[in-house]
Amino acid sequence: MRYSFITELAAPGRKVPVRACDPESAPVWLFASIGEYPVYDDVAYEVMIKDERRMSRYAEAVRRYAPGRTVLDIGTGKDAVWALAAARAGARHVWAVEVIPKSARIARETIEEAGFADRITVVEGLSTEIELPEPVEMCVSEIIGTLGGSEGAGSVLRDARKRLVKPGGVFIPHRSVTTAVALDLGSAGRGEPLGFPPFVFRYVEEVFASVGRPFDLRVVLEGLQDNPKVRERSYLSGPVEVEPLEFNGDLDPEGIDGAELTFTAEGEFSGLALGVRLWVAEDDEPIDSLVQSSSWTPVYAPLAEEGLPVRPGDRFTFDFTTTISDDGVHPDYALTGELHRAGVPAVTLSWSSTHHGDGFRATPFYRSLFPGPGGP
Secondary structure, eight states: OOOEEEEEEEETTEEEEEEEEOTTTOSSEEEEOOTTTTOOOHHHHHHHHTOHHHHHHHHHHHHHHOTTSEEEEETOTTTTHHHHHHHHHTOSEEEEEEOSHHHHHHHHHHHHHHTOTTTEEEEESOTTTOOOSSOEEEEEEOOOOSSTTTTSHHHHHHHHHHHTEEEEEEEESOEEEEEEEEEOHHHHTTTSOOOBOGGGHHHHHHHHHHHTSOOOOOEEEETSTTOHHHHHHHBOBOOEEEEEEETTSOOOOOEEEEEEEEBOSOEEEOEEEEEEEEESSTTSOOEETTTSOOSSOOEEEEOOSSOEEEOTTOEEEEEEEEEEOTTSSSEEEEEEEEEEOTTSOOEEEEEEEOSSOOOSSOSHHHHHHSOBTTBO
């Protein structure tokens, strides 16, 4: 049964062929990773707000740490959720930073209606460019991406620690890592090439518009987290951790992390599912986007066009590199590794995903997703 079809979406100055699908029929489908870009609407916001696991962990941490402290809320949003939560918990004063002018205006109105205008100050702008009257004692933010640092949490919160937060100040969340598991994409999608449902097109178009051209944007896999049967047939290994970000410790958003995946199942190795583990507070159980339903969804890192046959005991060793892009905030990612299988030579595999510098249709996966006139 075919789930996908070819149609078009808009890119700056032209139309682009794209592979689409019916999400009601496809077991797994694609969405754009949008948190790294100025792409915002009420639908995306509601998905985050309705993430009960995420919201409850943040609420508990704010109630625990805000009383009696001055607080910085980075990216407060139109509802000023954590600024208001901190004030209600007994924070002495909250500075709520918001870069989107409309959201900042609505946040001010929301705060005034809630009766906290005397204890919450909305500051319009980027946290990396503002100044506060004095350093604060606590910082809360929800800028963790589909990969731990992909929305700029590492660089933004490093700057906050240096300039805006007192030494020893508390950061919420506490820690994140990016996770990786070996994936059989063909088994996940039942052999059908994956595509975007038509309602996702406008998000892809907005990401293209924000960069000024079409490019091989990061994509996430919908249908893995909340479907154990799909995970069972498509995850070929246990997870490993890379890109550690210690928000309450020595925070370094750039580096090279070595890792080794050992295959636990037979299948066709096509790439990695990349997720995030997030400790909102130090003693929390982490939120794990590879295996738990979450508003963070696993990113797909394609490595092999057809899929390489693997068996239990085979290994994939790799280096995962994170560097800050030329915008000074968002990271670029790269991965290079070797697949080791018994009786055959090692195979070198690589992947890269930059914030705004990648080419277009540069790999077989993206030529299938955005087919040219002659087909993928």
